Amino acid sequence: MSATAARPRLPASKRRAAILDAAVELFSSKGFRGVTTRALAASVGVTEPVLYQHFASKHALYEAILEMKAMEAPFEVERELERFTEAGDSQAFFTLLATLILNWYCEDPRYARLLMYSALEGHELSDLFYERHVAIFYGWVTRHIESQVRRGKMRRTPPLLAARAFAGMVAHQGLIYAIYHPGDLAASRKQVVKTVVDLYLQGIMK
Amino acid sequence: MSATAARPRLPASKRRAAILDAAVELFSSKGFRGVTTRALAASVGVTEPVLYQHFASKHALYEAILEMKAMEAPFEVERELERFTEAGDSQAFFTLLATLILNWYCEDPRYARLLMYSALEGHELSDLFYERHVAIFYGWVTRHIESQVRRGKMRRTPPLLAARAFAGMVAHQGLIYAIYHPGDLAASRKQVVKTVVDLYLQGIMK
DNA sequence: CCTTTAAGTTAGCGTCTGCTATATTAGCGG
DNA sequence: CCGCTAATATAGCAGACGCTAACTTAAAGG
Numbered sequence: 001m002s003a004t005a006a007r008p009r010l011p012a013s014k015r016r017a018a019i020l021d022a023a024v025e026l027f028s029s030k031g032f033r034g035v036t037t038r039a040l041a042a043s044v045g046v047t048e049p050v051l052y053q054h055f056a057s058k059h060a061l062y063e064a065i066l067e068m069k070a071m072e073a074p075f076e077v078e079r080e081l082e083r084f085t086e087a088g089d090s091q092a093f094f095t096l097l098a099t100l101i102l103n104w105y106c107e108d109p110r111y112a113r114l115l116m117y118s119a120l121e122g123h124e125l126s127d128l129f130y131e132r133h134v135a136i137f138y139g140w141v142t143r144h145i146e147s148q149v150r151r152g153k154m155r156r157t158p159p160l161l162a163a164r165a166f167a168g169m170v171a172h173q174g175l176i177y178a179i180y181h182p183g184d185l186a187a188s189r190k191q192v193v194k195t196v197v198d199l200y201l202q203g204i205m206k
Numbered sequence: 207m208s209a210t211a212a213r214p215r216l217p218a219s220k221r222r223a224a225i226l227d228a229a230v231e232l233f234s235s236k237g238f239r240g241v242t243t244r245a246l247a248a249s250v251g252v253t254e255p256v257l258y259q260h261f262a263s264k265h266a267l268y269e270a271i272l273e274m275k276a277m278e279a280p281f282e283v284e285r286e287l288e289r290f291t292e293a294g295d296s297q298a299f300f301t302l303l304a305t306l307i308l309n310w311y312c313e314d315p316r317y318a319r320l321l322m323y324s325a326l327e328g329h330e331l332s333d334l335f336y337e338r339h340v341a342i343f344y345g346w347v348t349r350h351i352e353s354q355v356r357r358g359k360m361r362r363t364p365p366l367l368a369a370r371a372f373a374g375m376v377a378h379q380g381l382i383y384a385i386y387h388p389g390d391l392a393a394s395r396k397q398v399v400k401t402v403v404d405l406y407l408q409g410i411m412k
Numbered sequence: 413c414c415t416t417t418a419a420g421t422t423a424g425c426g427t428c429t430g431c432t433a434t435a436t437t438a439g440c441g442g
Numbered sequence: 443c444c445g446c447t448a449a450t451a452t453a454g455c456a457g458a459c460g461c462t463a464a465c466t467t468a469a470a471g472g
Contacts, residue, residue: 009438009449031326033239037430047451049432058430113326119385120237120323130386155408161401164382165375172374173367179325180336195367199406202361215419215468243460253421255462264460 016054019044024065028110031117032062066118066125069111070132074100078140085144088151090201093144097137098170098193105174106186112178138163169196222260225250230271234316237323238268272324272331275317276338280306284346291350294357296407299350303343304376304399311380312392318384344369375402 010018022043026035037058041048055061077100084093105112118126141163148154173192177185185192216224228249232241243264247254261267283306290299311318324332347369354360379398383391391398 012449015449029328031237031239033237034327036428038428046449048430049452050450052431053449116322117326120319120326121240122235134386157405158397158401161379161398162405164379165402165405168374168376168378168381169371170374172378173370175374176370180340191364192367195364196371199363199368199371218419221419242458244458252419254460255422256420258461259419 012054015046015050019051019054019061020065020068023061024110024114027062027065027117028114032058032121032123062118062123063125065114066123066129069115070125070128074133074136081140081144085147088148088153090144090148090154091197094166094197094200095193097141097166098197099189101167101170102174102185102189102193105171105178106189109174109178112174116175116179134167137167141166166200169200218260221250221252221256225257225260225267226271226274229267230316230320233268233271233323234320238264238327238329268324268329269331271320272329272335275321276331276334280339280342287346287350291353294354294359296350296354296360297403300372300403300406301399303347303372304403305395307373307376308380308391308395308399311377311384312395315380315384318380322381322385340373343373347372372406375406 019040023035023040026040026043037048037051041051044050051061055064077096081093081096084090084096115126115129118129138160142159145154145157145159145162149156149159170192173185173196176182225246229241229246232246232249243254243257247257250256257267261270283302287299287302290296290302321332321335324335344366348365351360351363351365351368355362355365376399379391379402382388
């Protein structure tokens, strides 16, 4: 009687990964409330109960994504950045940071959108991302600026404000790319980094 | 039998305005899909059919907000900006622009959130805002930069990229304020404008 | 005071949503 | 080849959703 399509039975871990991947795709384009569990299941190629075998609820599934991304630590570069600060090499410092940020947007703009959604929708784990990435980023930059000011190599500027200004210069390019998509950021990435860092370091005026 | 609370009967125009105001509040905090017509009606203090007397659908109501905001032309300042460009006064030019942007975020951060939502959710009228504000902004700045480069007063820099960098420096501060809300932007607005414009114009290095 | 108009309500339709109790079957260890 | 486990499907509940037909009543004009 049943003409069931004989779906391939994946081991739990693979199925879970497949669900997460499809979820990122959908949540990033429609937001948490814009995605139904039915649509998600269909996109994975299974039925709804399968989702609930791997995640307690729609919310838990969403939080699994956020946590996964928030915990992706960028701490490998921390030591390198500190070396640049100690060496007083602002050029290298800001170039690395800008490259990091733009790469993050380019590699998977879906996460940029998803995190933007989560921040707007006020999900708790969104704060986690802020603490573990944005705030830490500001910390790195302010420390670098303060260090350079002490050495007399940089003009005295409110450090947090200046850090945000740099973050804005870079992230805005990525944001426009992830949301409005005019032009291919990936291709021009290197030029963007070069121009923005140059602008930030030396100023636009002759 | 009926214990109806004898609601005040507003003239259509006032009721319509009240609905729009409550709608901005709700849509900006929960997004289009996060707001139900029931919740909106309750927030206005009426019942659902009243909403449908003023707007054909939930979508039409939302688009009325977007159109209202997109059409709010900033063209009053256009002539002033052009004068600054002609006079070669970059200081005044960028100060006015930065003030404009930050004021926009401060006056009503709800719209910043609402427009962010609409961009993510891909509403058609979101493009209208991009065209009528973001793209026009880029146009002003690129023209100013090109003009200054021709006069030899500014370093040769990819104009659109430089325009976006400036937009990012300023808007990022507003965005952080509208979304994560750490600190009071309104109070420090003037210092932010001063610092950012100074940074952009003269560069951070001594 | 009576008529007319429109601002407002009640009640509920059809559909979709998150989620689940229950049944079924693929595939591995023995 | 069997039996067990875990991966999957069917069917559907209870509530929420966008929206509407039909009724009620406040209030302005003659």
